[in-house]
Amino acid sequence: MKKHIFIFLVIMTSLGLSSYRWGFYAHRRINRLAVFTIPPELMGFYKKHIVYLTENAINPDQRRYAVDNEAPRHYIDLDVYGDSALQVVPHNWFDAVEKYTEDTLQAYGIVPWHITLMKFLLTKAFEEKDLDKILRYSADIGHYIGDSNVPLHTTENYNGQMTGQYGIHGFWESRLPELYADDYDFFVGKAEYVDNVQERAWEAVTAAHLAMDSVLSFEKELSKRFPESKKYSYEERGNSTIKVYSKKYSHAYDQMLDGMVERRMRASIKMVGDIWYTCWVDAGQPDVEVLKSLEIEEKTKKQMEEEKKKWEQRTVKSREHN
Ligand SMILES: [Zn+2]
Numbered sequence: 001m002k003k004h005i006f007i008f009l010v011i012m013t014s015l016g017l018s019s020y021r022w023g024f025y026a027h028r029r030i031n032r033l034a035v036f037t038i039p040p041e042l043m044g045f046y047k048k049h050i051v052y053l054t055e056n057a058i059n060p061d062q063r064r065y066a067v068d069n070e071a072p073r074h075y076i077d078l079d080v081y082g083d084s085a086l087q088v089v090p091h092n093w094f095d096a097v098e099k100y101t102e103d104t105l106q107a108y109g110i111v112p113w114h115i116t117l118m119k120f121l122l123t124k125a126f127e128e129k130d131l132d133k134i135l136r137y138s139a140d141i142g143h144y145i146g147d148s149n150v151p152l153h154t155t156e157n158y159n160g161q162m163t164g165q166y167g168i169h170g171f172w173e174s175r176l177p178e179l180y181a182d183d184y185d186f187f188v189g190k191a192e193y194v195d196n197v198q199e200r201a202w203e204a205v206t207a208a209h210l211a212m213d214s215v216l217s218f219e220k221e222l223s224k225r226f227p228e229s230k231k232y233s234y235e236e237r238g239n240s241t242i243k244v245y246s247k248k249y250s251h252a253y254d255q256m257l258d259g260m261v262e263r264r265m266r267a268s269i270k271m272v273g274d275i276w277y278t279c280w281v282d283a284g285q286p287d288v289e290v291l292k293s294l295e296i297e298e299k300t301k302k303q304m305e306e307e308k309k310k311w312e313q314r315t316v317k318s319r320e321h322n
Contacts, residue, residue: 023174024058029181030268031057031142037191037273042280045288049135052296056139057146066306069106073144075153076109078209086209091202093117108156111148112201118144119197119279126283131294142272148204149268151212151260160216168219171245171253176261179250184262191273193281204271211260218256222249 032054035046046053064070078085081100090096093113096105105113118141125133147153152169160168194200223231226249233246245253254261280286 023170023177024061026173026177026181026265027057027061027143027146028054029177029186030146030265030272031139033186033188033269034142034191034272034276037188037270038277039190041285042277042288045291046138046276048292049138052135053139053142056136057143059136060140060143072106072109072111073114074109074111074147075158076111076205077156077158078154078205079156080108086206091198109153111144111153112198112205115141115144115148115201115275116198119275122276122279123282126280126286129286129290129294131291132297132300134291135296136300138276141275145201145204145272145275146268148201149208149264149271151208151215151264154205154209155212157216160219163216163220165216165219165223167245168216171219171250172215172261175245175250176254176257177265179247180254180261181265184265186266186269188266188270188273191270191277194274194278197275197278200271200275204267207267208264211264214257214260219253222253222256226252 032050035043035050035053038046060070060074064074078089081089090099091112093116096113118137122134122137122141125137150173152158152172157163158169160166230246231249232243234241235244
């Protein structure tokens with residue numbers, strides 16, 4: 001009996017709990033690769049801190065368990081605004097608040113607006129040459145940008161829980177990249193200046209949302225062709241055996257998606273580089289030699305460790321991802 005409970009918990013962990021990631025794996029990869037898109041005049045600075053930016057790409061997910069109000073920054077349930085959400089939801093935060101109230105926006109997620117806010121904060125950090133903030137906001141905005149490009153971050157049915165597809169969130173954003181990202185082409189060219197970050201965030205969310213139907217309907221279709229026993233398999237992770245979507249099933253799904261995961265990851269990398277670079281330009285292109293000579297402060301390191309601890313203890317309840 002005990003064993004059954006154990007297996008059940010492990011299954012829940014593999015299909016449910018682990019779904020709180022573009023995959024930690026993908027978030028890290030996105031921030032890391034974005035560094036290489038940065039034009040030469042700024043790249044030295046970002047390269048110096050590439051380990052920080054990679055490791056801290058997942059901070060916002062960890063923070064969701066430590067900070068109230070963090071969770072809605074990772075998603076926007078566009079479908080709650082109706083079939084023409086993409087046409088009717090105002091892109092400007094204040095217009096949206098006026099139309100729906102802030103409580104409603106917070107309840108269904110604010111990712112595109114939060115990217116705009118973070119852009120403002122990162123620009124200010126560059127203006128003030130505040131290294132701790134530059135790094136923290138760069139890592140953070142990379143995370144939110146990554147999330148804004150994920151189709152299942154734009155729907156209330158974020159884990160297939162409303163359509164009998166529980167687990168699809170982690171399947172799409174963790175399992176597939178972990179299996180296939182080594183074959184993806186991540187060369188996205190050089191970062192470019194973005195005139196309007198607010199609109200760029202909405203373009204990302206729009207592209208993600210338009211892909212959302214395929215994410216769900218293809219998997220639904222595929223699951224009809226696979227018996228349960230072929231759909232899942234077991235893999236060893238550390239000391240435990242976990243239930244995962246089988247390699248065959250994953251491969252078939254990836255084929256149907258026809259490069260979608262790769263496209264969304266590429267879009268994320270490009271957008272992260274573009275927006276980091278834009279913030280620096282808008283701050284008046286502060287001297288990077290000065291920036292490079294700064295070191296991160298002790299108190300910031302401590303604060304990050306505190307957040308990590310709270311995350312491990314899960315002091316704040318949160319959606320598993322999104
Ligand atoms: Zn997230």
